[in-house]
Structures are given as structure tokens and as C-alpha cells.
Amino acid sequence: MAAILESIPISDRVEILKCYRNLLRASSSILTWKDIKQIREAIELSMQKTGFERHPSGKLVLVHSLEVARVTVEEMGLGKTSLICALLYELVRNSETTIEEIEKRFGKVEANIMDGLIKVYDLYRTSSSIQSENFRKLLLMFAKDIRVVLIIIADRLITMRSLGKHSLEEQLSISAEVSYLYAPMAHRLGLYTIKSELEDLVMKYTERDIYKFIAKKLNETKRERDRYIKEFIEPLKEELNKHDLKFEIKGRTKTINSIYNKMKKQNVEFEQVYDLFAIRVILDSELKNEKADCWKVYSIVADMYQPNPRRMRDWLTVPKSNGYESLHTTVLGPQNKWVEVQIRTKRMDEIAEKGLAAHWKYKGIRGESGLDEWLTSVREILENPELNAVDLIDDFKLNLYDDEVFVFTPKGDLIRMPKGATVLDFAFNIHSEIGKKCVGARVNSKNVQIKYQLQNGDHIEILTSSTQAPKQDWLNIVATARAKTKLKQALREQLYKEAEIGRETLIRRLKNWKLELNDQLIGQLVKNFRYKTVHDMFRDIALEKLDVVAIREFIQAQQKKESTEAATPGVRSAENFVAAAKEETETADGEVLLIDKNLTNVDYKLAKCCNPIFGDDIFGFVGVSGGIKIHRTTCPNATELRNKYAYRIVKAQWTGEAGSGNYLAAIKVVGEDDIGIISNISSIISKETRVKLRSITVESNEGLFEGAVSVFVSNSLILNSLIKKIRAIKGVLSVSRIDG
Structure with a gap:
């Protein structure tokens, strides 16, 4: 290893040694001397094969691999096997070595994981979009060995951390992929810290202005926030010490993405987001005392600060399906400010930070089964061959971000369902046949409809009827991926069954009229009666929505037309001829768009x-x-x-020329409710010779006004200049551009 390092430039050599030491430091507690020898062997193999090759981020390939390996150990809690696979991933991906060589030198398990990683890479290389049938294969690999997706997430995290060195096009493409797939996956696997960082980094490159704005605001208010956290924590520490509890307390500012989501959800400005940070109490408790100690801390906090009962979250009694355990409450702290307090033990905190991987360390602890159930439900979705790619992705996404409710069967068994799930979801969760025959339920001894949304603690008894059949509009009622998959399958079966009845009916009636059904006639009927598919037409015949007599009249008309055309050769019918309509284009006068x-x-x-x-x-x-x-x-x-x-x-x-177009743009203005401000805004716009006012609409609420201003401008510089001038008006709190 030393000899190879000598041939590498000093700056790169320093970087490699630094990353290597960080990796050993992070993994020292889990490695034996034999493991370290294997890691050195993997690094030497990488240096021999890749040499001075660089990752798209500009780093040496080996440096990127060392950083990914460190994440798998330090931030995910994975072991030696995943560490080695992370080191070798770039090697095999670039065909510098083979799976067979990996198996020979490192073992069968490592080779299997590497095989999965390479297959994932091949799918990306052959398909420019994850919206393809390859997406199914990709996710099936994830579900086969979860370490494949964990290593890919680690790779994406390191890539996102150095995304500024990529081109603008790559920044947008990689951010979109991470936002759409890997951040939700990290969330579902309990990797909350990584999920939060990925979301923040995505926002940094896709919502640059608002990201910089919130980051600046957080920086400006840091000193005041730190002072408040100290004011909140000090008396709480004193009280906890009186009860002989071993603990540490942390104050944590919420992520930029989380704050932005609160601003959007609550429709407020940054200054009006009250819970910018959370206080976390982490207990050092024995396993048997964990729950009791957490509730003891909750009691102390609730005695000191008034809790908000609506903001109580108990994930101690029944953990989330990804293993998350914690007690959350929001209390009224000093200066009448609401503060979120999270109470958990060291074990719970490690699981909260490292998710699935931490369960392997705490083998046998409750919560593991939830992840197994989720992976089983993922496989059910992926292995349904009749789902097209778009439905597959939509159904899979339903299984990623979800809050949960806990309900009971008539026998008292506890069932975990996603928040928003309905009686119909619950019925399909029990069994497909029960779902298909469901007509409602008795919830807490009261009759409810199939669309009733389940609430925590509900006791549910499903009601069925032998005459009930699945309906298309049920797709708007079910909220879980499992129910959607089963319902779509049932509807397809029903469609084919009805279509077959319709086909047999048509064949029988045509036979009576001495006519025969063939492919050419079927095509003419589908086109004439304007059906999307032949199954839809046959189904309508079975349901008597399409009259068979009308079909006979069409056939007779066709026969008559054909005999007329045969008698007058050379004449071509103009019937059904449609001229291609020229689509109107909404181009800006004088502007030319250069494409590719x-x-x-x-x-x-x-x-x-x-x-x-x-x-x-x-x-x-x-x-x-x-x-x-x-x-x-x-x-x-x-x-x-x-x-x-x-x-x-x-x-x-x-x-083209920046000043020759005429574009419609809209901006949102929020400020103090004063008629003078509206006059000032109108005055500024009227003075702008290159801005034409189209409309202003204003709504007032509790001393604030919110206005939407529509203007015509020739380019974004003029619009940004206008926004800057309006923002400077006294009493205006915020100005932002409106999409759509």
C-alpha cells in the first residue's frame, strides 16, 4: 500500500490517508485485525485498478469510495461486509474487476451484494428515466438485500455533499432522483438524520433563493436561539438531577427543509414559525426500565411547562413500523413560546439515527417485525406483473412516507395502518376477498361507510355482502399501496370476466344474423363506437350499455357502402378523414427559443x-x-x-434580444394591512416604463394583507428589480414570485 501511495501526488496522498484514518476511527469498535487486512486489500486493489481516475465530483475515485464506506459504518451502523462493498463498488462498476474475483478474494456475501449493486448501476445506465419497467427490477433488488439500497443511499449522500462541483444539469437531475426516491427510502428505513440532510441538500440546489433566505435567517437568530435553549434547559436539568436520572439534553435546530415545509403548510413567514428547534432528552436506562424512565421525564417536563395535549406523540407503547421509538410533547416554555421536547433512551436514539441497521445490533428488540412487514408489502407490489410503470411507482411511493394509526380487530389484535387509511383499506389488509365484498364496518359499535378514515384506538369489525363487487371509484377511497394493488387486480379480473361475457353475447347474436366476428370487424366497431380498448367495448355489451342492434345497423351500413364503392371504382371515400390540426403556440413576440x-x-x-x-x-x-x-x-x-x-x-x-418579449408574471406580496402600502405598490409599478400592470388582488386577515400582483415584463432581470423595489416599501414583510 505504501509503495502505491508513493506514486500518487502529495495532495491526493494526504486526502487518501486522511479518509482512511477517518474510516478506521469510525469502524474501530467493529473490526478485527483480519477485517482490517481485508480493508487494506480492498484499498490496494482500488489503487492498482483506478490509479488517478476521478469521480464526477473531481475527487479521486478511491477518496469517494472511502467516504461512502465511512458513511455506511459511522452514519448507518453497518458492518465490515457493507464497508468492503462500498470500497469496491466503483471498481466493479467501471469493469476494473469481476464479481468472480470479489467472491474469490472477499467472500460470497460480498459478491452477492456487489452483484446487486452492479445490476442497479446497469439499469440506470440503460435507462435515462426511473419511470420504466426497469424500475421494478431495481426495487426488487433493493427488497432482496436491503444493504444494496443502504450502500446506494450512502453513495448518493456523498455525491450530494459535493454536488456543487457538478454541472447545473447534473445538479438538477441528481437532486430530482434523490428527492423522488432516495430521501423517501431513507425516511422509511428510519435513517432520519440522512433523510433530513438529503432533503436540505436537494433544496439547496433546486430552491436556491428560499434556501439561502432561511439559512441567513437561522444564522441571524442563532445567538438568540442558543440563549433561549439554555434558559429552557437549565431548570429542567436541575429537576432531572433531583430524581437521580442519567441523561443528556441537546437543543437541535430543525432543518431548513423542515422549516420551509412548515412555512408552506401553515402559510406563514419565517418569523411566524414558532417551533424552530427541538429539545431532546436522552436517558441512559436499562432495557427493563426504559419506558418507565421516559414517562418519568415526561411527568417532570409537564409539571414544569404547560403541555399542548394535541401535540402529544407516543411511539413508546407502539413504535413506528421502521422501529422508531420516542415520546414527543410540545410545551409552553419561557416567554410563552412553544417548544417540542423529545424523550428517548440511548438505544432508541441510535435506532432513530441509524434506523434499520441499528436493529441488527439490538437483536430481538421489538420493532424489527414492522420492517419485515414493510419489505413483504413492497415485494407484493413489485411482483404484480400487471402493474404498469407509472402505477408501480405511485403505489411504491405510498409505502414510503407515512404516519401511522393503530386500530384493533374484534378479537383485540393490534393492527398498524398508515394515517389516512379507510375501512376499505383495512378490509383489503385482512384479505382480498373480504375487501372485494366489503359494504362497511362497525367501528366502536357504530355503523360506518367504507370511506371512513381510521382513527387511533378504533375497534373495527368489517361487514360484507355476497352481492357486493369491486367498483372503479373505490380507487379514490383506498389510501394504502397494498389495497390499491389488490383492488386494481380485482377490477381487472372483473373487467376481463365481463368482457368475455360480452364477446360471447356478440358472437351468438351475429351467428343468428349469419354474420361472423373477426379481427377486422372488431377494429371497425371499436373505432366507430369510440372505445379505447376492445375490452371496454365487450364489457359495455355485457352490461347492455352498447345495444347489439346498433352494431348490426353499423355492419349493414358498412356492407352497403362497400358494395357502392365496388360499383364505382376510383372513387375514394372522404369519410373519417381528419386533417391534422395545427397546434397554436404561445410564443412571445420576437423571441426565439434555442433548443439543444x-x-x-x-x-x-x-x-x-x-x-x-x-x-x-x-x-x-x-x-x-x-x-x-x-x-x-x-x-x-x-x-x-x-x-x-x-x-x-x-x-x-x-x-434573441432580452427586451423584445412580453411575458406574464405574478408576485405575492405580504405586509401590514394599510391602504397606503397598496398605493405605494401601484405607484412603483406605474413608474416602471418596462413593466405593464395587469391586475392586483388583495385579501386582508388579522392585520395582514396578502396581495397577488400580475404584470407583463420582458425578462427576469426587470421582474427581480421590481420585486426588490416592492420589498423595500415600509410595511411590506415579504415578496415572492408565484408559480402558475
Whole structure:
């Protein structure tokens, strides 16, 4: 190893040694001397094969691999096997070595995990979008050995931490993928710290302005926040010490993404978000005393500070399905400010930080089964061959972010269901046949409909009927992926059954009229009666929504037309001829959009969901009909479009004169409720020669006004200048651009 290092430039050598020492420090408690020899062997193999090769982030490939390996151990709590696989991943990915060689040198388990990692990489390489049938295979690999997804998440985390060194296009593409798939997966696997960091980093590159704004505000208020946390904690420490409890207390500022979500959800400004931080009490308790000690701390906190009963969360009695255990309460602290307090033990805290991996350390502790149940439900979704790619992703996503409710069967068994689940979800959870026949339920001895949303503590008895059958509108009632999958399967079975009855009915009736059903006739009937599929048509025949007599009349008309055409050769019927309609384009006068840097004067539309204007960072999205919609890169729909339909994304940029267009833009203004402010806003806009006012709408509420101002501008610089001037008006609290 030393000899190879000598051939590497000093700066890179220093970086490698630093990362190697950090890795050994992080994993010292889990490694034997034999393990360290294997790690050195993996590093030497990487140095021999990759040499001076660099990762897209600009680091040496080996440095990137060492950082990923450290994350798997230090931040996920994984062991030697995952550490070695993380070190070798880039090697095998670049075909520098083989799976067979890995098995020979390191073992079968390592080879199997590496095989899964390479298959995942191959799927990404052959498909530009995770919205493809390959997505099913990818997730099946995740479900087969969960260490595959954990190593991929670690790799994505290190990539996100150095994303600033990637191109703008790569920043948006990688951020979209992480936001859409890996952050939710980290959440579902209990990796809350990693999930939070991924979400913050995604926001840093996709919502740059608001990210910088919140980061600046947090920095400005840090001293005041630290002072308040100390004021809250000191008396609590004294009281806890009186009860001979071993503990530590931490004050933790909430993540930028979390704060932004609160601002959006509560429709408030930064200053109005009351719970910017949380206090965490971590107890050093024996396993048998954990629950009692946590409740003792809760009692002390509740005696000192008034708790809000609506904000009580008990995940001690029944942990979350990913193993999370904690007691949360929100109390009224000094200066009448609400403060969230989280109470847990050291074991619970490690599981909260490292999720699934920590369960292997605490083997036999309650909560593991929940993860097994989740992986089983994931496999059920993935192994349904009739789900198309879009439905597959939607159903899978339902299983990622979910809060939970706990309900009881008539026998008293406790069942865990996602928040928002209905009686119908519960019925399908018990058995598909019960779900299909469900007509309602008795909840807490009262009759309720199938759409009733389950509440914590409900006692549920499902009511069924032999005459009941699944209905299409049930898809709007079920909320869980499991129920959706089973319901769609049942509806398809029902459709095919009814379609077969309709087909037999049509064949029988045609036979009576001395006519025969063939593929050509079926195609003509589907087209004439305007059905999407032949199954839909046959189903309507079975349900008597399509009259068989009408079919006979159509056939007779066709026969008559064919005989007429045969008698007058050379004449072509114009019936059913449709001229291709030319789609209108909403282009800005005088503006030309350059697409892919070589196509100009392409017809395009400006997307109404984000209203791009000249100067915005943009991309094109090719519609089904072939037209191109132009979106801002910060469009609310951008992440979904990039992930589901990456193959339809087209690079785009503005060309031409910046002042020749006329674009509609909208801005939101929040301020003190004063008629003078509205006058000042109107006055500023009227003085702007390059801005044309379209409309102002204002709503007042509790001393504040919220206004929407629509203007026509020629480019984003003029709009940003206007926003800056309005923001400077006395009494204006915030100004932001509105999407759509």
C-alpha cells in the first residue's frame, strides 16, 4: 500500500490517508485485525485498478469510495461486509474487476451484494428515466438485500455533499432522483438524520433563493436561539438531577427543509414559525426500565411547562413500523413560546439515527417485525406483473412516507395502518376477498361507510355482502399501496370476466344474423363506437350499455357502402378523414427559443404551471402530441417530469434580444394591512416604463394583507428589480414570485 501511495501526488496522498484514518476511527469498535487486512486489500486493489481516475465530483475515485464506506459504518451502523462493498463498488462498476474475483478474494456475501449493486448501476445506465419497467427490477433488488439500497443511499449522500462541483444539469437531475426516491427510502428505513440532510441538500440546489433566505435567517437568530435553549434547559436539568436520572439534553435546530415545509403548510413567514428547534432528552436506562424512565421525564417536563395535549406523540407503547421509538410533547416554555421536547433512551436514539441497521445490533428488540412487514408489502407490489410503470411507482411511493394509526380487530389484535387509511383499506389488509365484498364496518359499535378514515384506538369489525363487487371509484377511497394493488387486480379480473361475457353475447347474436366476428370487424366497431380498448367495448355489451342492434345497423351500413364503392371504382371515400390540426403556440413576440443548441424557430408553449420568462433557467418537455412545453427548472412539477419522463426532457435556453418579449408574471406580496402600502405598490409599478400592470388582488386577515400582483415584463432581470423595489416599501414583510 505504501509503495502505491508513493506514486500518487502529495495532495491526493494526504486526502487518501486522511479518509482512511477517518474510516478506521469510525469502524474501530467493529473490526478485527483480519477485517482490517481485508480493508487494506480492498484499498490496494482500488489503487492498482483506478490509479488517478476521478469521480464526477473531481475527487479521486478511491477518496469517494472511502467516504461512502465511512458513511455506511459511522452514519448507518453497518458492518465490515457493507464497508468492503462500498470500497469496491466503483471498481466493479467501471469493469476494473469481476464479481468472480470479489467472491474469490472477499467472500460470497460480498459478491452477492456487489452483484446487486452492479445490476442497479446497469439499469440506470440503460435507462435515462426511473419511470420504466426497469424500475421494478431495481426495487426488487433493493427488497432482496436491503444493504444494496443502504450502500446506494450512502453513495448518493456523498455525491450530494459535493454536488456543487457538478454541472447545473447534473445538479438538477441528481437532486430530482434523490428527492423522488432516495430521501423517501431513507425516511422509511428510519435513517432520519440522512433523510433530513438529503432533503436540505436537494433544496439547496433546486430552491436556491428560499434556501439561502432561511439559512441567513437561522444564522441571524442563532445567538438568540442558543440563549433561549439554555434558559429552557437549565431548570429542567436541575429537576432531572433531583430524581437521580442519567441523561443528556441537546437543543437541535430543525432543518431548513423542515422549516420551509412548515412555512408552506401553515402559510406563514419565517418569523411566524414558532417551533424552530427541538429539545431532546436522552436517558441512559436499562432495557427493563426504559419506558418507565421516559414517562418519568415526561411527568417532570409537564409539571414544569404547560403541555399542548394535541401535540402529544407516543411511539413508546407502539413504535413506528421502521422501529422508531420516542415520546414527543410540545410545551409552553419561557416567554410563552412553544417548544417540542423529545424523550428517548440511548438505544432508541441510535435506532432513530441509524434506523434499520441499528436493529441488527439490538437483536430481538421489538420493532424489527414492522420492517419485515414493510419489505413483504413492497415485494407484493413489485411482483404484480400487471402493474404498469407509472402505477408501480405511485403505489411504491405510498409505502414510503407515512404516519401511522393503530386500530384493533374484534378479537383485540393490534393492527398498524398508515394515517389516512379507510375501512376499505383495512378490509383489503385482512384479505382480498373480504375487501372485494366489503359494504362497511362497525367501528366502536357504530355503523360506518367504507370511506371512513381510521382513527387511533378504533375497534373495527368489517361487514360484507355476497352481492357486493369491486367498483372503479373505490380507487379514490383506498389510501394504502397494498389495497390499491389488490383492488386494481380485482377490477381487472372483473373487467376481463365481463368482457368475455360480452364477446360471447356478440358472437351468438351475429351467428343468428349469419354474420361472423373477426379481427377486422372488431377494429371497425371499436373505432366507430369510440372505445379505447376492445375490452371496454365487450364489457359495455355485457352490461347492455352498447345495444347489439346498433352494431348490426353499423355492419349493414358498412356492407352497403362497400358494395357502392365496388360499383364505382376510383372513387375514394372522404369519410373519417381528419386533417391534422395545427397546434397554436404561445410564443412571445420576437423571441426565439434555442433548443439543444442547434434547433431554432421550434413551436413551443410556455407552461402555465410555472410561467417562465426570458432569463429564467428553463428546460423543454416534449408532449405526447409532439409539441414542446417550456418549464422553469424550479417548476413545482420539474422533479416529477425529470424522474418519470427523463427521455422527454430537452435542454433549452433563451436566445434573441432580452427586451423584445412580453411575458406574464405574478408576485405575492405580504405586509401590514394599510391602504397606503397598496398605493405605494401601484405607484412603483406605474413608474416602471418596462413593466405593464395587469391586475392586483388583495385579501386582508388579522392585520395582514396578502396581495397577488400580475404584470407583463420582458425578462427576469426587470421582474427581480421590481420585486426588490416592492420589498423595500415600509410595511411590506415579504415578496415572492408565484408559480402558475
